[in-house]
Amino acid sequence: MLNVLAQTAAGEMLEGLKAIGAGLGYGLAAIGPGVGIGTVVGNAISAMARQPESAGMVRTTMFLGIAFTEALALIGFVVFILLMP
Amino acid sequence: MNVLALNFPEVSHLFVWPDILFSGTDYAINKTVLIYLAAVVITAAIFLTAGRRTGSLVPAGVQHVAEAGVTFIEESVVMETIGEEGKKFMPFLTTMFFFILFSNIFEVVPGIQFPANGRMAVPITLALLVWVIYNVVGVRAQGLFGYLKNSLFPPGVPVALYLIVTPIELVSTFVVRPFSLAIRLWANMVAGHLLLVTFAVLTHELWNATYVGAAAPFAMLVLMTGFEILVSVLQAFIFTILTAVYIGGSLHPAH
Numbered sequence: 001m002l003n004v005l006a007q008t009a010a011g012e013m014l015e016g017l018k019a020i021g022a023g024l025g026y027g028l029a030a031i032g033p034g035v036g037i038g039t040v041v042g043n044a045i046s047a048m049a050r051q052p053e054s055a056g057m058v059r060t061t062m063f064l065g066i067a068f069t070e071a072l073a074l075i076g077f078v079v080f081i082l083l084m085p
Numbered sequence: 086m087n088v089l090a091l092n093f094p095e096v097s098h099l100f101v102w103p104d105i106l107f108s109g110t111d112y113a114i115n116k117t118v119l120i121y122l123a124a125v126v127i128t129a130a131i132f133l134t135a136g137r138r139t140g141s142l143v144p145a146g147v148q149h150v151a152e153a154g155v156t157f158i159e160e161s162v163v164m165e166t167i168g169e170e171g172k173k174f175m176p177f178l179t180t181m182f183f184f185i186l187f188s189n190i191f192e193v194v195p196g197i198q199f200p201a202n203g204r205m206a207v208p209i210t211l212a213l214l215v216w217v218i219y220n221v222v223g224v225r226a227q228g229l230f231g232y233l234k235n236s237l238f239p240p241g242v243p244v245a246l247y248l249i250v251t252p253i254e255l256v257s258t259f260v261v262r263p264f265s266l267a268i269r270l271w272a273n274m275v276a277g278h279l280l281l282v283t284f285a286v287l288t289h290e291l292w293n294a295t296y297v298g299a300a301a302p303f304a305m306l307v308l309m310t311g312f313e314i315l316v317s318v319l320q321a322f323i324f325t326i327l328t329a330v331y332i333g334g335s336l337h338p339a340h
Binding site: 056057060063064066067070071074075077078081084 | 096161165166265268269272273275276319322323326327330
């Protein structure tokens with residue numbers, strides 16, 4: 001392993017680390033928003049099931065909540081695109 | 086770029102198109118510009134045609150599409166977020182919804198298959214336009230001092246907390262909002278386009294290698310195309326409804 005590492009040129013090493021960082025960055029950025037969107041949609045569904053007559057209002061608010069939560073995941077995606085070698 | 090022995094195209098090749106007309110000048114026209122022009126023409130054509138035929142009580146064809154669109158924006162965007170006084174923003178919100186929808190939907194139109202909003206220029210311009218509009222509306226509705234006071238010092242917060250709340254509100258209201266609006270639209274379109282390209286490349290490679298193996302990625306490609314139609318409509322809707330929420334927040338300060 002160390003031999004292989006020693007043989008690669010410094011530039012290649014940097015490229016590889018960049019790729020690992022980009023992939024990890026996107027994956028980590030997706031954890032929180034994944035949980036968050038799940039919470040938003042789950043609670044919206046139970047609200048709609050309890051009060052079907054307010055489904056329209058709940059759906060609008062749900063999309064708003066999703067949009068705000070999703071922004072974090074999308075920023076992670078943007079960083080991934082910027083870091084991609 | 087070679088990923089897992091697949092000949093995957095470079096990401097930049099998927100989003101940068103060569104100039105078709107006026108190459109080399111600042112007014113060069115490429116595929117993205119053509120898609121935007123088409124979106125403008127389609128939006129204008131729908132509403133001009135629908136508005137011309139007045140008096141038809143039973144809407145049909147184009148008039149039906151336009152009336153359904155206007156009703157949708159009025160009922161599920163304006164009335165839900167701004168209320169009665171938001172009606173004067175109807176033309177702006179409706180036009181913006183249909184423009185974004187048509188420039189997104191070219192993502193799944195066969196032969197074109199590129200979401201024009203996958204390039205940052207127009208999303209950031211629209212977001213800055215929205216920024217100007219909700220600030221101007223806020224200043225006109227509450228006065229400069231009142232608007233700044235209501236957006237930077239939300240009422241009902243203990244005085245000591247303003248040390249934390251005010252900088253956060255300053256950054257989130259005046260800096261982050263336009264960027265998150267633009268990035269949300271742009272990144273969704275980029276992600277969708279990359280997803281479709283990935284499954285298209287997989288289908289192509291597997292069809293060349295083993296005819297049977299292409300079935301699975303092709304099924305995913307069809308599914309994802311349907312999903313991307315949903316995303317295109319949803320992103321246009323979210324952009325419009327967030328604009329309405331921001332305008333509504335400027336019109337009525339938080340209680």
